[in-house]
Amino acid sequence: MSSWTFMKEVFKANRTTGAFAPSGPKLAEAITDMADLKGAKVVVEYGPGTGIFTEVILNKKDPDAYFVAMEVNPEFVKATRERCPGVHCYEDSAQNTINYLKEAGYDHCDVIISGLPWTRFPEALQDEILEATYNLLRPGGRFVTFSYAYSPWIPSGGRFFKGKLPKRFPKLTVRGPVWLNIPPCLVWISEKE
Secondary structure, eight states: OOHHHHHHHHHHTTTTOOOSSOOOHHHHHHHHHHHTOTTOSEEEEEOOTTTHHHHHHHHHSOTTOEEEEEESOHHHHHHHHHHSTTOEEEESOGGGHHHHHHHTTOSOEEEEEEOOOGGGSOHHHHHHHHHHHHHHEEEEEEEEEEEETTGGGSHHHHIIIIIIHHHHOSEEEEEEEETTSSSOEEEEEEEOO
């Protein structure tokens, strides 16, 4: 997908796309390393966008791990499927992931990697996706998301990253910033107890 097409989608769907450019490969490498995909039997990605993280997840996950990517933007679904042929990429919202896992015979997942723009979401949607995420993970499962380094200090970002996320996932670690991404990002690693 060209940069121009990506920008067009950002402006067309600015409530569901939070970046002005696709995430960089350095961020994808860092986050997938922190997600610790080795041994995970079921892996979920929220918001693959153009498939940069998806491609790295496919390369790092165990060969027999089941992997599902959830994306609401049809142009990004198309881009992800073109970049990663054969990936299970569904055009649907993150909170509906359980339906696709159950169709494949799974009740829970081990790891969720999220590229969702949490600061763009209204509070009710933040709550809905976060609750679905918690319920989707097995005990000990990991939820890894990222924010731009400044996001926790804007009202909607602070509400999520300093309030909702640690309240739902008390076992939370923040790493970064990842300086090699523009803008630099913080990585939030949560574990379900």
